[in-house]
Amino acid sequence: xxxxxxxxxxxxxxxxxxxxxxxxxxxxxxxxxxxxxxxxxxxxxxxxxxxxxxxxxxxxxxxxxxxxxxxxxxxxxxxxxxxxxxxxxxxxxxxxxxxxxxxxxxxxxxxxxxxxxxxxxxxxxxxxxxxxxxxxxxxxxxxxxxxxxxxxxxxxxxxxxxxxxxxxxxxxxxxxxxxxxxxxxxxxxxxxxxxxxxxxxxxxxxxxxxxxxxxxxxxxxxxxxxxxxxxxxxxxxxxxxxxxxxxxxxxxxxxxxxxxxxxxxxxxxxxxxxxxxxxxxxxxxxxxxxxxxxxxxxxxxxxx
Numbered sequence: 001x002x003x004x005x006x007x008x009x010x011x012x013x014x015x016x017x018x019x020x021x022x023x024x025x026x027x028x029x030x031x032x033x034x035x036x037x038x039x040x041x042x043x044x045x046x047x048x049x050x051x052x053x054x055x056x057x058x059x060x061x062x063x064x065x066x067x068x069x070x071x072x073x074x075x076x077x078x079x080x081x082x083x084x085x086x087x088x089x090x091x092x093x094x095x096x097x098x099x100x101x102x103x104x105x106x107x108x109x110x111x112x113x114x115x116x117x118x119x120x121x122x123x124x125x126x127x128x129x130x131x132x133x134x135x136x137x138x139x140x141x142x143x144x145x146x147x148x149x150x151x152x153x154x155x156x157x158x159x160x161x162x163x164x165x166x167x168x169x170x171x172x173x174x175x176x177x178x179x180x181x182x183x184x185x186x187x188x189x190x191x192x193x194x195x196x197x198x199x200x201x202x203x204x205x206x207x208x209x210x211x212x213x214x215x216x217x218x219x220x221x222x223x224x225x226x227x228x229x230x231x232x233x234x235x236x237x238x239x240x241x242x243x244x245x246x247x248x249x250x251x252x253x254x255x256x257x258x259x260x261x262x263x264x265x266x267x268x269x270x271x272x273x274x275x276x277x278x279x280x281x282x283x284x285x286x287x288x289x290x291x292x293x294x295x296x297x298x299x300x301x302x303x304x
Contacts, residue, residue, distance in 0.1 A: 065151045065292055066120035069158040076184065077239030082250045085184040090163030091115050097177050098260040100302060104164040104179045107268060107297035118159055118183065118296040122150030124207070124270045126295060131207040131270045139230045144285045151273070151292035154190030159183070161250075164298055169256045176258030180267070181298035187247040187273055196275050196291065203276060204236035204249045205290070208269040230288075231274070247273075253298075261302060268297035 073087030091114060093104045108116040124131030135145060151157075161184035169178050187202065189195040196202055227233060236249040249271055272293030279287050 063120050065122075065156045066118070066294070067156050067158045068117060069160055070162070071160045074160070075241065076248060076250050077241040077246060078235050078248075078250060081252065082235035085161040085250060086163055086165060086182045086252065087161050088163060089115075089161075090165065093164040093166040093179070094303070095166040095177050095179065097258070097262060100261050102166075102177075102179075102262055102300060102302050104166050104181065104298055104300050106162070106164055106181060107266075107299055109295060109297075118162060118185075118294045120157070121270065121272075121293045121295050123147050123290075124272060124293060126209075126268065126270055129207050129209045129268055129270050129295075131272070134207050135205065135230060142285055143230065144281045144283070144287050145274075145290050146287060147290045152190075152195035155195040155292075156188050156190065157185045157273075157292070157294060158188060159185050159294075162296065165254075169258075171256070174256050176256050177262070178254050178256045179265075179300055180252065180254030181296075182250070182252035183271070183294070183296050184250045185248065185271070185294055196273075196289070198238065198245050198247050200238045201275050201278065202238060202247045203231040203274050204271055205230050205274050206232055206236075206249075206251070206269055206271040208267065210268075211266040213263040231276075236271075249294075262300065264302070265300040266297070267299065268295070270295050 068089075070089045071085075071087060073084045076083040076085060091106055095102055095104075106116045109119055111117065111119075132145075132147075139145075161182055164179075164181045166177060166179040169176050187198070189197055231237065232249065235251060238245060238247050240246065251269075251271070253267055253269075255265060270293055273291045275289040275291065277287045277289060281287055
């Protein structure tokens with residue numbers, strides 16, 4: 001059996017441990033929890049509401065805070081492997097390993113049709129990911145998180161890359177198939193007053209749920225490094241693209257596996273735009289405003 005650490009990988013196949021959460025079946029990260037089978041193109045249309053039942057199939061649905069604007073692979077302003085993006089949109093990616101067929105597919109989150117899209121959320125609400133609970137547990141000693149009820153009027157995220165992917169492992173020392181998905185989102189403050197401006201105060205916080213095989217998975221925050229804050233860091237926040245400031249988020253979580261058969265996988269994440277106010281509350285804790293976010297994910301299943 002060969003399971004490499006769950007990680008983010010760029011299009012060039014380079015792996016990074018910044019979002020590594022799993023080694024075998026042992027849970028790593030800032031909130032290690034028990035678990036035996038799990039660890040933690042250009043469309044210009046607007047996405048459906050945060051209510052999965054009313055989202056529809058994606059393009060053609062509308063939501064004022066999330067715009068589908070899929071583009072070809074592009075540079076992001078971040079260092080590899082967070083640049084360039086994979087580009088475009090892919091609902092599924094199939095592969096064969098040791099004579100068995102598998103499919104990587106984007107999570108529907110209750111959406112109808114065969115083209116699931118990411119969902120906009122005004123506040124984190126997924127009962128499995130447990131964004132608020134995990135954030136408070138791990139960082140409530142140092143930070144006060146104030147939920148603003150979503151993005152301000154006129155502000156939005158453009159989704160410029162979102163897709164399932166699968167292919168041969170890029171690491172000759174780790175044979176098998178690499179599979180996963182990517183998300184690239186750019187924040188736009190719009191022209192209305194009151195929205196957070198594009199500056200270094202803006203960051204992203206991501207919480208996720210990851211499961212291998214049957215049973216119950218484990219939720220965790222997305223960063224296993226010794227960061228002294230809950231923010232995403234490289235790959236999310238303020239950057240510069242060809243001289244223009246941009247607040248963006250890119251993640252490309254993947255797994256390399258050579259098992260036979262490959263067990264099912266499930267990855268779900270909530271990624272929220274936040275603002276470090278650089279002020280403190282009466283208890284002396286740093287105040288962080290939490291604006292709107294994006295729910296996204298992928299899964300692996302064996303084809304009949």
